[in-house]
Amino acid sequence: MQHFEVNFDGLVGPTHNYAGLSFGNVASLSNAKSSSSPKSAAKQGLQKMKALQEMGLVQGVLAPQERPDIYALRRLGFHGSDKEVLAAAAKDAPAIFRACCSASSMWTANAATVSPSADTANGKVHFTPANLTNKFHRSLEPETTGRILRAMFANSRYFEHHRHLPDNEHFGDEGAANHTRFCKEYGFAGVELFVYGRHAFDSSKPAPTRYPARQTYEASEAVARLHGLSDENVVYLQQNPEVIDKGVFHNDVIAVGNQNVMFYHQEAFIDQQRAFAELEAKLGDSMHFIEVPSQVVSVEDAVNTYLFNTQLVTLKSGHMVIIAPTECQENERVAAYLEQLVQQGTPIKEVRYFDVKQSMRNGGGPACLRLRVALNDQELAAVNPHCILTDNLFERLNKWVDKHYRDELSTDDLADPDLLDESRTALDELTQIMHLGSVYPFQRD
Numbered sequence: 001m002q003h004f005e006v007n008f009d010g011l012v013g014p015t016h017n018y019a020g021l022s023f024g025n026v027a028s029l030s031n032a033k034s035s036s037s038p039k040s041a042a043k044q045g046l047q048k049m050k051a052l053q054e055m056g057l058v059q060g061v062l063a064p065q066e067r068p069d070i071y072a073l074r075r076l077g078f079h080g081s082d083k084e085v086l087a088a089a090a091k092d093a094p095a096i097f098r099a100c101c102s103a104s105s106m107w108t109a110n111a112a113t114v115s116p117s118a119d120t121a122n123g124k125v126h127f128t129p130a131n132l133t134n135k136f137h138r139s140l141e142p143e144t145t146g147r148i149l150r151a152m153f154a155n156s157r158y159f160e161h162h163r164h165l166p167d168n169e170h171f172g173d174e175g176a177a178n179h180t181r182f183c184k185e186y187g188f189a190g191v192e193l194f195v196y197g198r199h200a201f202d203s204s205k206p207a208p209t210r211y212p213a214r215q216t217y218e219a220s221e222a223v224a225r226l227h228g229l230s231d232e233n234v235v236y237l238q239q240n241p242e243v244i245d246k247g248v249f250h251n252d253v254i255a256v257g258n259q260n261v262m263f264y265h266q267e268a269f270i271d272q273q274r275a276f277a278e279l280e281a282k283l284g285d286s287m288h289f290i291e292v293p294s295q296v297v298s299v300e301d302a303v304n305t306y307l308f309n310t311q312l313v314t315l316k317s318g319h320m321v322i323i324a325p326t327e328c329q330e331n332e333r334v335a336a337y338l339e340q341l342v343q344q345g346t347p348i349k350e351v352r353y354f355d356v357k358q359s360m361r362n363g364g365g366p367a368c369l370r371l372r373v374a375l376n377d378q379e380l381a382a383v384n385p386h387c388i389l390t391d392n393l394f395e396r397l398n399k400w401v402d403k404h405y406r407d408e409l410s411t412d413d414l415a416d417p418d419l420l421d422e423s424r425t426a427l428d429e430l431t432q433i434m435h436l437g438s439v440y441p442f443q444r445d
Contacts (some may be wrong), residue, residue, distance in 0.1 A: 003187030006058045007311065007370040008152075008262040008387070009049045012042040012107035014405050014423045016337040017103055017414060018361060022245070029378030034361070034443060037158060038103075039405040041358030043398065045369060047104070048354050052323070052396050055407040056316045058380065059389040061370060061397070062152070063391070065105040066440045067146050071350035072100050072140050083417040090415035101414040102137035104360065107368035109252055110138065111145050113223050116159070116181070116374035118189045121228030124160045125379060128151065128223050130175030131164040139167065159399055162226045166218055170200040173219040176371055177250035178239075180257040181386040184285055186374040191282045192229060195251035197239050206238065206270060210245040232282055237275040243267050247303045252367045254302060258312035261347055261427070262287045266303055288346050297337050304330045307338075308363030310350070319349040325365045329353045349379075386435040391422040396433055 016038040059235050070082050073146055076096065078085045089097040105111070113124045121199040123386075129145040132138035142164040153159040166169040178197075183190030197203040197213025217236060239251055243265070248254045255264035260283070262276070269275065280287045292307070302308055304327070311323035328334045328351075339352045356366060356433070375383070404426035406413075413419060424442050431439060438444050 001187065003185060003288045003316070004058045004375050005186045006060050006373045006375055006380070007052060007313070008060035008062045008108060008373060009045060010062050010106040010178065011039050011064050011069060012026055012038065012106045013103050013360070014038050014046050014426050015067040015101055015103055015407050015409070015414065015419065016041045016106070016200055016358065017101060017411060028412055030189070035408050035410045037358060037399055037407055038075065039107075039407050042401045042405055044356050045400070046365065046394060046397055047144055047358060048323070049371070049389050051352075051354065052313070053389050055313075055321070057313060058292075060173075060373070060383070060387050060436070061393070062108045062111065062387070063148050063331055063430055063434060063436060063439070065141055065444060066423065066425070068097070068099050068414060069100040069140050070420070071441050073097070077397060082420060086415050086420065089257070093441065098411060098414065099137035100140065102140070104138050105141050105145070107364040108371040109250075109379065110175045111141075111370045112149060112175050113173070113179050113373050114176065114371065114373050115227040115229060116190070117376070118183075118374070119227070119229055120234055121230070124158060124285065125153065125373065125375065126160050126227040128160065128162040128173075128226055129160060129164040130173045131167055131171065132174060133167055133169050133172045134174070134212055138376060144439060144441070148436065151436040151439055152384045152387045153382075153383065158379045158382045165167070165222055170216060170220040171222060172200070172214050172216050173223065174215045174250055175251045176222070180214040180251075180255070181372075181374065182257055182262070182279065182283055183259055183285070184283075185259075188374055189233060190231050191235060191279055193235050193237060193257065193279060194224065195239050195255070195279055195385070196220050197241070197244055204270070207243050208241040208244040211247070211249065211431070213239070213244055214240065214249060214271050216403075218370070235275055235279045235282065238270040240267055240270055246299045248299065252309055254299075254308050256308050256310055256312050256367060259322060260285060261312065263290045263292075263301065263308065263312060263348070264293050265297070265308065266294045267299055290341070290346055290348070292337065297333055301331060301333055305334045306360065307334050309365035309367040311370060320347045322348060322351045324351055324353050324365045326353045327360060341353060358401055377430045382440070384435060386433065400429060400433065404429070
């Protein structure tokens with residue numbers, strides 16, 4: 001039996017915009033209300049997907065959400081036709097309106113937590129959509145995310161889907177952005193590391209004071225229970241509150257792991273030695289813990305370049321490659337460190353740089369754009385094949401983007417009723433291309 005780690009990248013939606021919605025995300029706030037290019041953003045994402053496919057990896061595509069979210073606006077008291085709802089919300093509650101136009105579903109590392117069949121009690125791949133309760137604009141995503149995932153992974157013989165956790169910050173869950181799986185090989189039983197920012201039910205524990213800790217310990221425990229994970233293949237580790245207050249809103253901004261490699265910043269965690277010893281013991285194999293010292297790369301440089309919001313992938317040759325944004329290459333200190341890293345004798349042998357600036361300006365790097373799903377060959381064969389990138393799908397999606405996406409979009413354009421019609425037309429065609437069925441609310445009325 002063969003085993004794969006498939007990266008399902010979020011397809012950037014036709015309303016990609018910079019609304020500066022994410023308090024605690026430095027890049028998001030600093031580019032608030034700038035004009036964006038939905039077409040460029042989508043094509044940058046597709047180019048990265050195609051490059052990984054050409055590197056020999058199995059690459060998937062995850063559809064975006066419908067935005068503006070007219071249904072959320074109606075729940076908040078705006079009435080009339082869609083055009084009237086847009087106009088009233090944009091005029092009377094512009095901050096709420098911008099939140100309902102968020103393009104954040106492109107960052108599929110927050111879509112869900114996934115546990116492979118080798119780890120779970122019933123031998124199925126488990127999916128729990130993240131509730132994303134800490135940010136209103138992201139809390140609108142879980143229901144549609146769940147429908148999209150069920151359309152992609154529909155065979156109940158291999159896949160099990162859970163509802164997102166209760167919509168309360170006591171169980172704030174940010175998905176795979178705070179979850180990393182370690183293993184000898186992707187098909188072997190592994191150890192799942194859940195990183196959390198605070199304890200919801202114990203205020204005496206450490207917590208950040210400036211920016212919110214979005215993931216709770218209690219949420220991480222709940223997901224582990226839902227997925228049928230045992231105490232022997234789970235480790236919990238708390239993120240350092242001080243780095244959260246420096247803009248490290250998710251663990252994947254300060255650490256990334258793959259197989260037997262943990263690549264992280266010196267200031268990333270609390271009590272990391274205990275957790276790392278537990279992780280290595282439960283894995284039953286030696287780990288490569290690669291710590292980046294603060295004196296070499298500061299937290300600020302790590303956040304600004306997304307050094308750790310990189311993908312760490314294993315090629316067929318067995319060596320690992322870091323998929324990094326070009327911002328890492330453009331920062332003298334970070335570039336020098338990465339050049340030295342590949343010569344250290346670890347499994348990381350190469351760095352490849354990609355231009356994902358449209359995503360970076362909104363606060364997400366290469367790792368934010370993908371959801372990792374470990375599958376064996378039977379499970380892969382059971383995945384909706386129209387969601388796996390091929391040369392034909394790549395060509396069709398590029399033509400689809402050219403047909404439907406705007407070259408430039410300002411925050412003022414979000415109230416344009418034509419944009420809503422354009423977006424719905426595009427998404428309706430996309431569900432046909434990807435054979436998803438009626439996953440969007442406008443298709444289900």
